[in-house]
Amino acid sequence: MTHLKAFGQFSPFSVGFDEIFDTLQRASIPQTNYPPYNIVKSGEAYRIEIAMAGFKVEDIDVEVKDKTLTVSAVQTDEKKGVEYIHKGISEKDFTKTFALAEYVEVKDAVVVDGILVIELEKNIPEEEKPKKIRISS
Numbered sequence: 001m002t003h004l005k006a007f008g009q010f011s012p013f014s015v016g017f018d019e020i021f022d023t024l025q026r027a028s029i030p031q032t033n034y035p036p037y038n039i040v041k042s043g044e045a046y047r048i049e050i051a052m053a054g055f056k057v058e059d060i061d062v063e064v065k066d067k068t069l070t071v072s073a074v075q076t077d078e079k080k081g082v083e084y085i086h087k088g089i090s091e092k093d094f095t096k097t098f099a100l101a102e103y104v105e106v107k108d109a110v111v112v113d114g115i116l117v118i119e120l121e122k123n124i125p126e127e128e129k130p131k132k133i134r135i136s137s
Contacts, residue, residue, distance in 0.1 A: 034094055046120040048098065053114050054091035060116060062109045069098040069106060071116065103128075 037050040050071060052060065060073045072095040101122070108119040 032094070034090060034092065035096070037096070039098075044122040044124075046104070046122075048116075048118040048120070050096070050116040050118075051114065052111060052116045053089050057111050060111070062106070062116075062118060064100070064106050067100045067102070067104075069100055069118070069120075071096045071098075071118070 035051045035053075037048060040047040040049065048069075048071075052073065054075070055073045056076065059076055060071070063070045063072075072093075074093045075091050100120070103124050104120050104122050106118060107121050108117075110117050
């Protein structure tokens with residue numbers, strides 16, 4: 001049980017958090033810094049911005065499975081084999097994953113000015129939101 005080793009300090013007083021520990025363990029796996037990206041928070045909404053210079057929309061794949069957002073891109077063959085005098089813009093294939101918290105949903109994905117923008121929103125069901133309890137006398 002890997003998560004007990006990584007988050008063992010919480011095990012004496014946590015019950016039923018295995019799924020959260022698994023998600024944190026998945027998220028802590030080191031990844032490359034390519035391509036550069038931003039994560040922006042605005043209220044209960046999030047936006048992931050990934051630099052996609054040189055990739056066409058059809059080269060990019062965005063998938064959500066088991067609370068994991070996976071973004072990957074594979075360069076089409078038309079640029080492979082081109083001889084560059086200088087190549088400063090990296091266009092290598094990649095896969096980048098992001099662990100999503102409970103109730104976080106992907107709302108949209110669009111490429112704007114060479115940036116892949118993925119809109120996410122945290123939608124907490126009404127029954128899970130805090131509520132005031134009326135005290136009767």
